[in-house]
Amino acid sequence: MVKSELVDILRDATDISKKKAQDVVDILFEQISDAIARGHRVELRDFCSFSVKDYKASAGRNPKHSRKAQMKSSRKSQVAKKRKLSVKANTKGARKTTGQKQAPTATEQVLKIIKRFKKGVDVPTLMKRTGFEDKKIRHIIYRAHKRGKIKRVGKGLYVGA
Numbered sequence: 001m002v003k004s005e006l007v008d009i010l011r012d013a014t015d016i017s018k019k020k021a022q023d024v025v026d027i028l029f030e031q032i033s034d035a036i037a038r039g040h041r042v043e044l045r046d047f048c049s050f051s052v053k054d055y056k057a058s059a060g061r062n063p064k065h066s067r068k069a070q071m072k073s074s075r076k077s078q079v080a081k082k083r084k085l086s087v088k089a090n091t092k093g094a095r096k097t098t099g100q101k102q103a104p105t106a107t108e109q110v111l112k113i114i115k116r117f118k119k120g121v122d123v124p125t126l127m128k129r130t131g132f133e134d135k136k137i138r139h140i141i142y143r144a145h146k147r148g149k150i151k152r153v154g155k156g157l158y159v160g161a
Contacts, residue, residue, distance in 0.1 A: 003029075036077060049080045104133060110140045111160070114150055120157030 011021040035042050036050050043049040053076055060071040095099060104112070113129050114121055126137045141158060144150045150158045 050077065051080075052077050106130070106136065107140050109143065110137060110148060111144060114158055115160035116146075117159065120153045120159045122156045122158075 007018065007021045007025050010016075010024060010107075011018050014021070016024075024062055024157055032042050032050060039052055041051040055071075055074045055076065057073040058071045060069050061067070062069045076111060109130055110132070113126060123134060123137050123141070126132070127134060130137070132140075141150065145152065146157070148161055151161045153159050
């Protein structure tokens with residue numbers, strides 16, 4: 001979307017003249033720009049926030065030549081977009097939903113299969129049943145074992161804990 005499209009939408013939604021809609025959009029962007037230039041943070045709730053961060057001069061390294069280099073001080077603007085999502089992660093990794101049924105995660109799928117096999121299941125069987133790659137399954141097994149959700153009963157065999 002470009003500025004002129006925003007002006008047209010505002011004009012159509014409010015039944016004001018194109019000139020007044022243009023003035024409103026110009027004033028809005030001018031105020032946001034001025035606030036950022038003064039070093040303030042601008043936040044439009046449920047949409048995004050704008051801020052400027054100052055970086056001090058520091059010693060760095062040129063990755064091309066691996067030589068030490070002096071980094072200049074700089075100022076960078078940042079825009080943080082905010083999205084309304086139906087799934088939000090909390091600090092413990094559990095998922096919260098907003099009434100919609102969510103598809104199980106890869107970890108949940110693998111753990112469900114492992115718990116079905118009382119004598120143990122190996123990685124090739126998990127690959128066949130889930131369709132996941134070897135590396136992904138091994139990573140899930142590693143994390144689940146670390147958390148105590150599964151245990152190893154033989155070489156390459158895992159059961160639910």
